[in-house]
Amino acid sequence: MLEFSARWRKGAFALxxxxxxxxxxxxxxxxxxxxxxxxxGLIAGLARxxxxxxxxxGRVLFDSAAGVDLPAHRRxxxxxxxxxxxxxxxxxxxxxxxxxxxxxxxxGVATLEQATALxxxxxxxERRPANLSGGEKQRVAIGRALLADPGVLLxxxxxxxxxxxRKAEILYYIERLRDDVRVPIVYVSHSLDEVVRLxxxxxLLSEGRVLGSGSVLEMTGRVELRPYLGRHEGGAxxxxxxxxxxLDSGLARLExxxxxxxxxxxxxxxxxxxxxxxxxxxxxxxxSKPAGLSIRNVLAGSVAALxxxxxPSLDVKLDxxxxxxxxxxTRKSARELGLRPGLPVFALIKSVxxxxxxxxxx
Amino acid sequence: MLTPAETAALLLSxxxxxxxxxxxxxxxxALAWLLSRARFPxxxxxxxxxxxxxxxxPVVVGYFLLVLFGRRGPIGAFLDESFGVTFAFRWTGAALAxxxxxxxxxxxxxxxxxxxVDRGLEAAAAxxxxxxxxxxxxxxxxxxLPGIVTGMxxxxxxxxxxxxxxxxxxxxxxxxxxxLPLAIYGFTQVPGGDAQALRLCILxxxxxxxxxxASEFFLxxxxxxxxxxxx
Amino acid sequence: MRWLVVxxxxxxxxxxxxxxxxxxxxxxxxxxxxVFLYPGEGxxxxxxxxxxxxxxxxxxxxxxxxxxxxxxxxxxxxxxxxKGLLAPGTRxxxxxxxxxxxxxRSRPVKLQPAPGFPIAAYLKNERIALAEPGSxxxxxxxxxxxEKLGVWEQISGKVAAAENVRAALLxxxxxxxxxxxxxxxxxxxEPDVMVAGVFxxxxxxxxxxxxxxxxxxxxxxxxLLEFLAGAQARRIFEKHGFSVSP
Numbered sequence: 001m002l003e004f005s006a007r008w009r010k011g012a013f014a015l016x017x018x019x020x021x022x023x024x025x026x027x028x029x030x031x032x033x034x035x036x037x038x039x040x041g042l043i044a045g046l047a048r049x050x051x052x053x054x055x056x057x058g059r060v061l062f063d064s065a066a067g068v069d070l071p072a073h074r075r076x077x078x079x080x081x082x083x084x085x086x087x088x089x090x091x092x093x094x095x096x097x098x099x100x101x102x103x104x105x106x107x108g109v110a111t112l113e114q115a116t117a118l119x120x121x122x123x124x125x126e127r128r129p130a131n132l133s134g135g136e137k138q139r140v141a142i143g144r145a146l147l148a149d150p151g152v153l154l155x156x157x158x159x160x161x162x163x164x165x166r167k168a169e170i171l172y173y174i175e176r177l178r179d180d181v182r183v184p185i186v187y188v189s190h191s192l193d194e195v196v197r198l199x200x201x202x203x204l205l206s207e208g209r210v211l212g213s214g215s216v217l218e219m220t221g222r223v224e225l226r227p228y229l230g231r232h233e234g235g236a237x238x239x240x241x242x243x244x245x246x247l248d249s250g251l252a253r254l255e256x257x258x259x260x261x262x263x264x265x266x267x268x269x270x271x272x273x274x275x276x277x278x279x280x281x282x283x284x285x286x287x288s289k290p291a292g293l294s295i296r297n298v299l300a301g302s303v304a305a306l307x308x309x310x311x312p313s314l315d316v317k318l319d320x321x322x323x324x325x326x327x328x329x330t331r332k333s334a335r336e337l338g339l340r341p342g343l344p345v346f347a348l349i350k351s352v353x354x355x356x357x358x359x360x361x362x
Numbered sequence: 363m364l365t366p367a368e369t370a371a372l373l374l375s376x377x378x379x380x381x382x383x384x385x386x387x388x389x390x391x392a393l394a395w396l397l398s399r400a401r402f403p404x405x406x407x408x409x410x411x412x413x414x415x416x417x418x419x420p421v422v423v424g425y426f427l428l429v430l431f432g433r434r435g436p437i438g439a440f441l442d443e444s445f446g447v448t449f450a451f452r453w454t455g456a457a458l459a460x461x462x463x464x465x466x467x468x469x470x471x472x473x474x475x476x477x478x479v480d481r482g483l484e485a486a487a488a489x490x491x492x493x494x495x496x497x498x499x500x501x502x503x504x505x506x507l508p509g510i511v512t513g514m515x516x517x518x519x520x521x522x523x524x525x526x527x528x529x530x531x532x533x534x535x536x537x538x539x540x541x542l543p544l545a546i547y548g549f550t551q552v553p554g555g556d557a558q559a560l561r562l563c564i565l566x567x568x569x570x571x572x573x574x575x576a577s578e579f580f581l582x583x584x585x586x587x588x589x590x591x592x593x
Numbered sequence: 594m595r596w597l598v599v600x601x602x603x604x605x606x607x608x609x610x611x612x613x614x615x616x617x618x619x620x621x622x623x624x625x626x627x628v629f630l631y632p633g634e635g636x637x638x639x640x641x642x643x644x645x646x647x648x649x650x651x652x653x654x655x656x657x658x659x660x661x662x663x664x665x666x667x668x669x670x671x672x673x674x675x676k677g678l679l680a681p682g683t684r685x686x687x688x689x690x691x692x693x694x695x696x697x698r699s700r701p702v703k704l705q706p707a708p709g710f711p712i713a714a715y716l717k718n719e720r721i722a723l724a725e726p727g728s729x730x731x732x733x734x735x736x737x738x739x740e741k742l743g744v745w746e747q748i749s750g751k752v753a754a755a756e757n758v759r760a761a762l763l764x765x766x767x768x769x770x771x772x773x774x775x776x777x778x779x780x781x782x783e784p785d786v787m788v789a790g791v792f793x794x795x796x797x798x799x800x801x802x803x804x805x806x807x808x809x810x811x812x813x814x815x816x817l818l819e820f821l822a823g824a825q826a827r828r829i830f831e832k833h834g835f836s837v838s839p
Contacts, residue, residue: 044489045488045489046485046488046489071488071493072485072488072489073488073489073490073491073492073493073494073496073497074491075489076491077489078489078490079486079489081482081486083482085480085482085483085485085486087483087486087487087501088483088505089504089505098487098490098492098500099490099491101491102490102491102492102493102496103491144490145489145490148489148490148491425763428763428764428767428769429767432767432768432769433767433768433769434699434767434768434769450720450769450770451720451753451769451770529755529756529760530756530760530763532753533722533753533754533755533756533760533761533764534725534753534754534755534756535720535752535753535754548725548727548728550651551645551647551648551651551725551727551728551729552647552727552728553672
């Protein structure tokens with residue numbers, strides 16, 4: 001577990017943030033300039049807080065009160081930089097083993113064979129960084145950080161400099177990382193899609209301050225955070241289990257507390273758990289169960305709350321069998337339907353609106 | 363082909379140039395590091411002093427060497443008493459003169475290389491567990507190798523041609539301090555020595571060209587490695 | 594900007610009128626003083642370039658723009674004359690000098706040059722500073738003297754050959770070398786050396802400083818040469834230890 005608390009100032013920018021991370025992936029989320037990379041630098045020892053305390057699993061890396069300030073090379077913090085930063089004069093294999101050399105040859109988090117297998121590096125080992133693609137570089141960077149026996153892994157927007165196919169490729173590897181490696185991971189990103197797909201918890205950072213932290217489900221449901229999490233992107237995240245795959249239609253049937261969903265392009269087997277993000281603007285409301293409609297997902301529930309906002313559109317918070325869901329409709333329709341808390345309604349979700357990117361695998 | 367005296371001058375030139383570069387290299391790297399990375403009062407003064415041999419007349423440099431490293435000079439006397447190292451009328455004095463005259467070239471080249479190193483790579487190496495000394499040895503040094511090679515080449519070539527400081531500091535002694543330039547000068551001063559002077563001039567040019575080409579070869583190899591391309 | 598160009602041109606033009614004298618290194622202190630008294634201000638004051646007579650002669654041979662040449666021995670003036678570079682009829686003997694053996698003031702010794710004198714024993718493993726014995730007049734005189742005294746064989750391997758007589762003087766002044774051979778006038782000019790002994794005049798050719806005007810010299814060069822041979826200049830040269838030719 002990582003405990004972070006620090007104050008740091010440079011020029012006009014001031015950071016004053018505290019948070020803790022649990023197991024799995026913790027996303028450090030916020031807009032550009034929020035201070036996310038600064039936080040990583042302070043954890044890794046590449047910058048020094050004006051005051052604060054940083055510890056990993058009880059091991060104190062920095063404590064201004066106690067006068068502790070471990071130099072970067074003794075912190076055992078695995079940092080995967082946005083640009084990769086592979087050492088150009090070494091081969092991939094030498095890059096991977098670089099941290100190994102300094103951290104003894106103890107058990108470590110993984111062996112070279114394991115990291116190579118996990119990240120698909122087998123064919124790249126004797127190549128040099130200049131001849132690798134962006135995605136290949138990132139995988140090597142991750143492997144290199146892993147092999148240095150880190151107590152915590154920091155990933156700084158690893159997908160930012162990649163194009164769409166590469167992003168998907170690396171996302172896949174990071175999911176495997178999350179599942180196979182028992183080291184806490186801090187994942188910096190400004191993309192909610194990535195965060196929802198990969199992270200277990202979110203720390204929301206804005207202008208150097210923590211606005212909130214908690215599990216992904218919890219955070220995406222908090223209305224007041226909507227502006228920071230992207231109003232346009234507002235929605236809910238549902239945890240479901242694959243009940244069956246219909247090869248004919250290409251649709252998977254997902255079951256959750258509030259009912260069932262039929263969704264295309266789900267790459268999971270029956271019994272596996274998935275996480276589905278449903279954007280508010282893809283949810284419609286009906287007062288009675290419609291017939292003769294193309295929409296396949298019709299869920300019974302009730303209105304939990306109406307968001308108090310100005311403007312032509314309105315977010316309606318729904319309760320579907322205990323699972324929260326958000327629908328964005330016009331204020332005019334809400335009035336005409338007479339929506340009020342407690343009213344039983346049906347939530348309508350088009351299957352095709354839930355695309356590949358919205359489904360995350362546990 | 364070559365007379366014994368000419369061969370002696372040639373071998374001495376090579377020996378003096380080699381040792382002048384080898385001995386000044388650690389100092390040059392340290393100075394380049396200080397000028398590139400450290401911050402301290404008087405840094406621009408140090409920069410200026412390092413560059414002095416480039417702009418001062420060589421005879422003036424030779425004079426200062428005499429004052430500092432001569433028998434009665436503060437540094438010369440110390441080195442003699444503590445280590446038995448003397449420079450008076452010896453090839454070591456010629457090497458010292460060449461080292462001092464070539465130092466600015468060496469320091470400049472290494473410093474430029476240091477300035478160009480991506481500090482982000484050094485930070486990455488630190489996060490992987492390398493202490494500052496190890497970062498220097500395993501990341502910085504390999505990346506500045508082309509600059510070091512360039513500087514050594516320049517300093518070596520400068521040493522092959524060094525005259526004014528050498529003859530002022532340790533005079534002209536065949537076998538000890540009579541490098542090629544001093545030998546050539548000697549022939550030009552004697553009536554009828556022009557033909558021999560010309561022979562040695564050609565020899566000097568061949569030598570410098572060979573040194574240049576060899577270093578160009580190594581420089582290219584080092585550049586390829588440092589850029590991360592497959593060799 | 595235009596003023597700058599005009600000023601630079603004027604400077605160059607007037608400098609172009611100044612006499613250029615090539616003089617043996619051993620003349621430095623005395624000749625500077627003499628030239629200082631020569632009438633003329635600023636850029637018309639004569640300019641003196643000092644060096645070993647051998648290197649100066651070579652430079653003149655290769656076209657250096659000198660107006661007067663004062664050599665420290667007859668050989669190098671003969672050399673230039675043979676190349677046909679002297680203005681006819683202007684050559685004259687100007688000064689004389691004495692050859693002395695010197696030692697650093699911090700290591701004084703009395704060692705009078707005489708046939709077979711124990712100079713090698715005194716030197717042991719150290720070196721004697723001479724101007725280049727193969728070419729520079731002071732070195733040539735020294736070598737001739739040592740040969741005449743029968744000790745050259747013993748010390749020829751212990752010679753530290755300097756670029757000119759003043760450089761040899763410097764080496765002894767810094768106590769880098771325990772002995773050296775320079776002119777009496779050099780020893781007079783340097784407080785950090787003492788005279789160990791004087792070379793008898795018959796051990797070497799007479800030390801004569803010939804002076805001459807060079808072909809194509811600027812107008813006024815002749816007048817300068819006359820001045821250097823004149824009464825005022827002679828007094829100054831004698832003060833520094835030169836003997837003056839009658």
